[in-house]
Amino acid sequence: MTSLPFYQIDAFATRTFEGNQACVMPLDDFLPDAQLQAIAAENNVSETAYIVPKGDGVWALRWFxxxxxxxxxxxxxxxSAHVLFSHMDFDGPEIGFDTVKSGRLTVKRATGGRYEMDFPAPAVRKMDITDDVAAALGAWPLEAWGGxxxxxxxxxxxxxxQLQPDIDLIAKLGIMKDVNRGNLGCLAVQGDGMDVVSRFFAPASGIPEDPATGSWHCMVAAILGPRFKRPLDCFQAYPGRGGLMNVELIGDRVKIRGKAVTVIEGKFTL
Known part of the structure; x- marks a missing residue:
């Protein structure tokens, strides 16, 4: 049998039972894809991250x-950054993560016990509101965006x-041009002491509703950043948990700031 290091983290959380669960597994080399996918299915949280060292403060990173x-x-x-900083004694100023489709991502410590991530800003555009989207959400939005x-x-x-969407209908929305409508986010400006309140539904990725989603908030920043031109405090209102993050659009990059809490540290046995 083989034992692999294993951490379960609540991300975008200030305490256990907040934010979004992620499993982080440091490896010497990536296992075969089928095995990585099987481990993620066994972990059964929204994402499992695998990190492999490349040297000089850089790790290869994949998510399932x-x-x-x-x-x-x-x-x-x-x-993953929280594990490296808090459990694997990384003491450099910044962590680099090399990814397959999103290029080099970086994470550094920020004020107030937070971490700051640097992500690419997605291209976004206004789109038509369609009957099938409104039916899936059970409500007609003010406007719609694609990205x-x-x-x-x-x-x-x-x-x-108060949204009570039909997750099966969201999953069936399918693809419209380059927009994956089977993964759908909803947002409102201001409320509950926040600049932005949102929810994110991802049945196309096997997640009916995601508790706290950084990639979704890259799109939130791209939509609202030109309007506000300042950092935005955001709350992802997943029922019973919720995630807090601060986002800022700077040129073609998005800064996402948040905290993380270790919930489990142990071994995964193959």
Missing amino acids: TPTVEVPLCGHATLA PFYACVFASADDIV
Whole structure:
């Protein structure tokens, strides 16, 4: 039998039971893809991150949901940095993560016990609101945007919290051009003491609703950054948990700041 180091982290959280769960597994080399996917399915949290050292403060990083490998995952990147800084004695000023589809990502310590991630800003554009999207959400949004995901803007935080979407219908929305509408986010400006309140539904990636999503907040920053031109305090209103993060659009990059908490440290046995 083989034992692999294993950490479970609550990311974008100030305490256990907040934010989004991620498993982080440091490896000497990546295992075969089928094995990485099987481990992620066994872990059964929204993402499992695998990190492999490359030297000089850089790690290769891949992310898997229980069903697919994804091109970008914010909360599991935050969790990976937390493991390196807090459990693996990394004392450099900044961690570099080399990824397959999102290039070099960096994470450094920030004020107030937070970490600051540097991600690429996605291209976004206004889109039509369609009957099938409104039916899936059970509500008609004020406006819609396309980018890595389909995004719907609502009038208030209460509208976001009270959404009762049909997850099966969201999953069936499928692909429209380059927009993966089977992964769909909803946001409202201001409410509950936050600049932005949102929720994110990802059945196309095997996650009915995600508790705290960094890649989604890259899109939030791209949509709202030109309007506000300042950092935005965001709350992802997953029922019973919720995640807190601060996002800022700077040129073609997004800064995402948040905290993380270690929940489990142990070994995964193959």
